[in-house]
Amino acid sequence: MRRVVAVALGVLTAIGGFLDIGDIVTNGVVGSRFGMSLMWVVVLGTIGICLFAQMAGRVAAVSGRATFEIIRERLGPRMALANLAASFLINLMTVTAEIGGLALALQLASSVTYLAWVPLAALAVFGVVWRVRFQVLENVTGLLGLTLVVFAVAVFLLSPDWGELGRQVLQADALRTEKASTYWYFAIALFGAAMTPYEVFFFSSGAVEEGWTVKDLADSRLSVLVGFPLGGILSLSIAAGAAVVLRPEGIAVTSLSQVAMPVALAGGKIAVAVLIVGVVAATMGAALETTLSSGYTLAQFFGWPWGKFRRPAEAARFHLVMIGCLLVALAVLFTGVDPVQVTELSVVFSAVALPLTYLPILIVANDPDYMGPQVNGKVTSALGFVFLVIIVVASVAAIPLLIVTGAGQ
Amino acid sequence: MSAAGDGCASEQSVVEDLSKVTGDALAATSTGRLTFALLDRQRIGRPQAETAFVDMTRELSTVHTKLTGIEPVGPRDGAQRDEVLQAVQSAELAVLGGRDCLQEQRDCRRARQRLAAADRQLSDLDRRLGGES
Numbered sequence: 001m002r003r004v005v006a007v008a009l010g011v012l013t014a015i016g017g018f019l020d021i022g023d024i025v026t027n028g029v030v031g032s033r034f035g036m037s038l039m040w041v042v043v044l045g046t047i048g049i050c051l052f053a054q055m056a057g058r059v060a061a062v063s064g065r066a067t068f069e070i071i072r073e074r075l076g077p078r079m080a081l082a083n084l085a086a087s088f089l090i091n092l093m094t095v096t097a098e099i100g101g102l103a104l105a106l107q108l109a110s111s112v113t114y115l116a117w118v119p120l121a122a123l124a125v126f127g128v129v130w131r132v133r134f135q136v137l138e139n140v141t142g143l144l145g146l147t148l149v150v151f152a153v154a155v156f157l158l159s160p161d162w163g164e165l166g167r168q169v170l171q172a173d174a175l176r177t178e179k180a181s182t183y184w185y186f187a188i189a190l191f192g193a194a195m196t197p198y199e200v201f202f203f204s205s206g207a208v209e210e211g212w213t214v215k216d217l218a219d220s221r222l223s224v225l226v227g228f229p230l231g232g233i234l235s236l237s238i239a240a241g242a243a244v245v246l247r248p249e250g251i252a253v254t255s256l257s258q259v260a261m262p263v264a265l266a267g268g269k270i271a272v273a274v275l276i277v278g279v280v281a282a283t284m285g286a287a288l289e290t291t292l293s294s295g296y297t298l299a300q301f302f303g304w305p306w307g308k309f310r311r312p313a314e315a316a317r318f319h320l321v322m323i324g325c326l327l328v329a330l331a332v333l334f335t336g337v338d339p340v341q342v343t344e345l346s347v348v349f350s351a352v353a354l355p356l357t358y359l360p361i362l363i364v365a366n367d368p369d370y371m372g373p374q375v376n377g378k379v380t381s382a383l384g385f386v387f388l389v390i391i392v393v394a395s396v397a398a399i400p401l402l403i404v405t406g407a408g409q
Numbered sequence: 410m411s412a413a414g415d416g417c418a419s420e421q422s423v424v425e426d427l428s429k430v431t432g433d434a435l436a437a438t439s440t441g442r443l444t445f446a447l448l449d450r451q452r453i454g455r456p457q458a459e460t461a462f463v464d465m466t467r468e469l470s471t472v473h474t475k476l477t478g479i480e481p482v483g484p485r486d487g488a489q490r491d492e493v494l495q496a497v498q499s500a501e502l503a504v505l506g507g508r509d510c511l512q513e514q515r516d517c518r519r520a521r522q523r524l525a526a527a528d529r530q531l532s533d534l535d536r537r538l539g540g541e542s
Contacts, residue, residue, distance in 0.1 A: 111456035111512075113463075249443060251436045255464035257457065258440055264452045272453055338467070409429075 007219050014227020019148055019234055020286030021101025022094070022193040022347040024279065025340055027235050028259035029408075030186050031242030032252050033178060036168035039236055041187045045194025046232035048387050050224050052358060055365040055376065055384065056200045057220050060207035062374050063364075067204040068300035071360045083356040084301045090353045091198050091294050093346040096329040098287035099125065100339025104256045105279040118333045122326045125287045129322060134209050134308045141285030147278035151237035154266035160244040168243065185401040185408050188394045189344065192351030194235070195391075198286075200357060201293040205300070209307050214374060241266075255340060294325040344407065352398045354391045362388060423486040426479045427493050428538040433472045434497045435535050437465040438528040441504050445521055455511060462508035469501045489538070496534055500527040 030038050060066055065073075068087075072080040102125075103117035110117075128137060212220070241262030242253060253259055256279070263275045292308070299306030299318040306318040333339065362384045368375045376384060444461040447453045476494055481487035506520035 108457055108460050111459040111463075249439045250432065251439050251443070252433075254436075254468050255461070257444075257461040257464050260453075260457065261440075261443060261447065261461075264447050264457070268452045269454055272457060 007222055014142070014223045015146060015230045015234070018228055018231020019145065019238075019282045020196070021098055021104075021279075021283045021339075021343050022196060022286075022350075023235050024101070024238060024259060024282070025253070025256070025343045026186075026189050026193040026347055027238035028242045028246075028253040029344070030190055031239030032246040032258070034183065034186065035243040035247055036165050036236075036239060037171065038183070038187055038190055039169050039239060041190040042194060042232055042235045042239070044390070045191045046229055046235075047383075048191075048390070049195045049199060050228045051380070051383055051387060052195065052200055052361065053203050053224050053228070054221060055361050055380075056204040057207050057212070057224070058217060058371070058374050059361060059364050060204040061212040061214055061217050061220075062371050064208060066208045066296060066300055067201050067357060067361065068297050070364055071357065072301055074360045074363060080301060083360075084297060086353050086356055087197055087201075088294065088297050090346065090349045091201070091290055091297060092325055092328060093342065093349060094196060094198055095287065095290040095294060095325050096332045097339060097343040097346045098283050098290055099326070099329045100333050100342055101256070101283040102280060102287055103333070104339055105276055105283060108257055108260060108279075109276045114339065115334065115336075119330060121284075121287070122330050125284070125291055126323065126326055128284075128288055129291055129308070130312065130319070134206065137288055138206070138285075141281050141288065144281030145278055145285055147274045148234050148282060150263055150267065150271050150274045150278060151234055151241055154263040154271060155237050155240045155244070157266035158241070158244050158262065160240070165240060165243065179405070181401055182405045182408055184397065185348075185405045188351050188398050188401060189347045189408070191390075191394050192347040192349070192354070192398075194232070195354055196347070196350045197353055197357045198290045198293040200361070201296050202289040205292070205296040205307075209309050217374070291322050291325060295319065295322045341407075348398050348402055348407075351391075351394045353395075355388070355395050358388065358391050419482040420486055423479060423481055424489070424538055424541050427476075427486070427489055428535070428541075430472050430476045430479070430497070431493050431531055431535045431538055433475075434469060434493075434500050435528070435531040437468045437472070437504060438500050438524055438531055440465050441507050441524050442528055445507070445517070445524070455514075459508065459511045462504060462511060465504045466501070466508055469497065469504055473497055473501065493534060493538075496527065496530045499523070500531060503527040 027042070056067055059070060063070065068080075068084065071083055074080075075083060099118060099121050100114070102121040103114035106112070106117040106121070107114040207216075207220070210216075238259065242259065245262040245265055246253060246258060251258060260272055260275055264272045267274075295318045296306060298304070298321045299315070302317075304317045305315040307315060310318075312319045332342070364370055365376045365384070366381055440461060444453070444458050448455075448458045473494075476490070476497055479490055481490050503520060503523035503526070506523055507517060509515075510517040510520045
């Protein structure tokens with residue numbers, strides 16, 4: 001019975017923890033501009049993150065070592081340093097986006113400007129990272145994030161023309177009003193939103209923090225393979241709501257308040273309140289994960305003591321890195337930069353950096369000497385290689401498309 | 410956004426740029442109208458409505474900045490740019506009015522009328538520019 005509860009909890013937290021501000025905003029933008037014609041990317045990205053998380057978790061359980069420790073070992077210190085620099089900067093951008101997203105959600109609840117919420121949000125993130133146990137942190141934000149199922153409920157309450165939505169999935173009719181370069185730019189943004197590197201840093205470091213062994217792999221596989229796809233359905237729901245309500249009005253999403261409008265139309269004030277709880281939980285959870293990931297990446301690379309299981313005095317540099325990242329995020333947000341634009345850029349740069357972390361994990365997961373019986377099977381290996389090609393293509397195309405389209409403008 | 414190069418190609422790109430910013434401004438006024446509609450039907454509370462209008466104020470400010478960066482190449486698109494600028498300014502005033510009446514908890518009838526008028530003006534421009542680009 002306890003095991004059933006633990007597994008159920010793992011699945012539920014995987015669903016609730018799947019979305020962050022990048023997924024929420026990017027799916028809203030894409031739905032409002034392209035309808036459902038980019039939803040194949042959400043499916044692809046969800047399969048990709050399941051594969052990536054599974055491999056990273058298996059590597060951590062077998063080796064007892066997290067992603068960046070593996071990267072340094074496999075790539076050597078110089079290549080790994082370049083890898084670290086890129087991954088760390090993008091992670092920092094994501095921290096900024098998540099803190100900004102949390103502040104925007106609190107503004108939506110209160111109408112108090114998000115800038116007033118930014119320092120409180122950063123303080124709350126640090127307080128939770130400092131004081132709250134890993135398991136509690138994961139479970140609370142994951143379970144509260146389940147309230148984002150309100151997006152899926154809203155789509156049903158809106159009684160859309162399902163045939164029309166299905167037609168949009170199969171036909172890229174958005175290309176009549178949008179350029180092909182913009183379509184592919186947002187395809188990469190959506191892919192980057194689904195496969196953000198911090199998720200894997202956090203997942204594999206968490207596996208080490210919680211002392212996973214090979215015996216825990218079956219449960220984690222279930223959480224990922226059931227929870228993540230169900231989380232992906234929530235992504236599709238956000239886009240569907242925007243496609244049904246905003247796109248016919250000619251409204252392209254540029255703010256979180258617009259993302260909430262389909263839910264408001266469908267379910268009223270209660271639905272909006274539930275949505276706000278969900279967005280706060282999702283962005284808080286992601287802010288915690290990205291903040292911890294910033295500490296994990298640097299500490300693992302340089303071989304410093306790391307982990308929430310260690311007292312702060314025993315892992316001082318790990319904690320100082322996290323404080324530094326939060327302060328940088330604060331400084332960036334106080335320049336008045338639009339958090340939604342930071343979010344949109346962070347998902348694109350996540351796609352750029354993805355090969356740096358994916359390739360070492362793929363190499364190790366395919367290494368029978370390292371992994372023993374837990375090595376990738378033939379199907380996983382083939383799928384892993386296919387996704388490597390997709391990830392590299394997305395990474396190479398991202399910056400040129402960013403420039404050509406003016407960041408999707 | 411600027412137009413440079415020989416006559417026809419440049420005029421076309423100016424019209425396209427003007428069409429794009431007009432569309433962005435129209436999206437902001439449409440959002441404002443949807444916000445009032447949701448408020449009327451009690452689908453959202455005042456904080457969410459205020460937030461939406463604050464967001465659209467910022468959005469229109471961005472649109473205004475983009476618009477002033479568009480350089481016309483001839484008298485015709487100069488006149489078009491001025492027309493779009495006037496429409497965007499009306500939209501900005503309307504959205505600001507909406508934001509203020511909600512924040513100050515005043516009667517929003519005037520703001521709604523201005524918003525509807527700005528929305529109509531931008532729709533008309535959007536249709537005309539869309540036909541030319």
